[in-house]
Amino acid sequence: MASLDHPQLSGLGRNPAVPPDLLVRLAAHKAGRHGMSLRRGRLEDAVVEALLTHGDDMTAVRLHGDRISPAMRRRIAEHPDPAIRDAYGDFVRDMVDRGVTIGIDDLEEAYGRPRTELAAAPDARLRAAVARAWYGRPLSVQVGLLADPDPQVRAAATEQKKPGVPPEWRDRCLADPAVRVNVARYTPLTLDQFAQLMRSQEREVFQAVAGNPYLSAEMVARLLDVEDPLVRVTVAQSRHVDDETRDRLYALVEAEQADGSIEADVALNWNFAEPEWLYEAPLNERMTYLDCRYTIFRRVLASCHDLPAEAWHRLDNDPELAVRRAAARRPGTPSDVLERLVRSDGDVLHIRPLLVDHPNFPRHTLRTFVDEPSPNVRYLALQDPELPVTALQQLASAAEPFLRRGVARHPNITDALLEQLLSDPDPQVADDAAANSALRPTRMHRILTAAGL
Structure with a gap:
């Protein structure tokens, strides 16, 4: 984030071309220190020393791990000011106390103990933090977390589908209020376990069960009468639902939306669930959804890569932009289809790779985007690293x-x-200009001198 008052200094702090002697000068200014906190790679010892001299405990929080040399790690560990000496550890412990997810490597560094020991730490909040951060933990550790006496630890251990719940632990977990909802989302259920969950009459449980990918046709049938918009939309995406039932469920939710229901609007427009089973369905079954009136089915279909040519022609011309963009990500998308789509509707900059980075995209056309009426499309011309100065x-x-x-x-x-x-x-804008490695050292010097550094 740029400094609002001194953007040139915060930008210089990020600039990878700024030499160490200028960074030492820059460390004397708060905006420069902020920009330097966003730099990548290891900082020179002299720069770290300057940051310790001019900064505070928040500056020291970012001075840890491979970002600094072993010598500077020892320097900080022996610092006379406890606020500096303990800054990073205090920050991590505060995140643990607040329940904020933080990386397992950070936990090990801050607490000075291996993850296997941290998983059995006396503090339940730390055990929960390990459960959230250590994704690849072995089954023996997972079992210990599932048996933990503290409900927050058990809940954290079951948030993700992996490493999961061993079959012999499923009954116990499904009966545990702390983890029931989490486990109901992804654990294969027997009919008795499903019936037990349905008897709970809890809305969150119903929603979790409805999204379980392992439901049988009988289980899905028993969810049809649950009067919850999210459950109805999720069930409508099941492979066990016929077209008539799917239409009825969507119609019920659409009617609620028309009556002003926020829950119905969320279920229809802000629900990120999708019919994942369709990815693995036989081709002839998938092709029956080519004309499905519900966009999500066509978008999933467009994300497959083994469709016949006639299907791609239809999907490339789908009325929904999300479907056209999904289809354009296949390996063999024609160059003219890619150019037409991007020129018409731009790209999605937070999804990588960009469509303009597709191997078939005609990158020589990027500079012609400068004259397009849409600013979002014009921006894509900047993806050409040799874009002319004009x-x-x-x-x-x-x-x-x-x-x-x-x-x-x-x-x-x-x-x-x-x-x-x-x-x-x-x-x-000024911050980004100062952060550009093309900025000449003479101009860097002038910025620092103007700031009295």
Whole structure:
């Protein structure tokens, strides 16, 4: 995050090209220290010493592990100020006390003990933290966590599908209020276990059971009368439901949505469950969903890679953008389909790889996106690392700050454009310009001198 008052300094702190002697000077300013906290890789000892001199306990929190040398780790461990000496450990322990998930390596470093010992620590909050963080724990450790006397530990141990619950522990877990909902989501159920869960009459239990991928047709049939929108939508996605029943369930939820039900709206539009069974279904069965009126089925179908050509033609022209984007991620997507989709609707920047990174995407067309009317599409021109300066100048004058930020980060930026963007009224643009490794050392010096550093 950029410093609102001193974005050039926070940006310099992130800049990988800033030499150590300038980082030492930068450490004297709060904004510079903030930017340096976001740097990747190991910090030079002299830089760490400067951070310890000018910073506080929050600065010291980020000085740990491979980020600093063994010598500086010893320096911090022996620091005369306990706030500095214990900063990282205190931070991790605070996260543990708050129930915030933190990496297992961080737990081992902060507590100075191996994960096998931490899993049996006297503090239940620490045992719960280990259960949330140690994904690959062996079954023997998992069994110990399932038998833990503290309900928060047992709950943490069952949040994820793996390592799971051994068959001999399922009855016990399904009867345990602390873990019942978690386990009901993913554990294969016998008919008796299913009936036991249904007798609970708890809404969360019903919702968890409805999403269980191992339900039999008989179990699904017994869920049809549960008057809960999320259960109805989830059951409608089951492989054991025929078209008529699916239509009826969706119609009931859509009617509730029309009457103003927030629960129904969430079930229809904010429910991330999907019919995962469809991925593994035989091709002839999957093809029957090509014309399904419910987008989620067509999107899952479009995520398969073994469909015939006629199916791809239909999916590439699907009325729903989510379906078209899913289809475009297949290995053999034609270049013209990719270009047309991106030029029309842009890309999804938080999903990697981008569509413009697809091997078949005609990357020579990226620079032509500069003249598209949509700013989201114009932004994609910046994915061309050799974008001409004239195009960068055009985007640098855009009204949208995110476009100017993209120019500020571009590897082909000129000194003149960097100078322009360093003074941009949006602090995030100025921060990104200062963080660009193309910034010349002479300009770095001038920024520090202007700040009195």
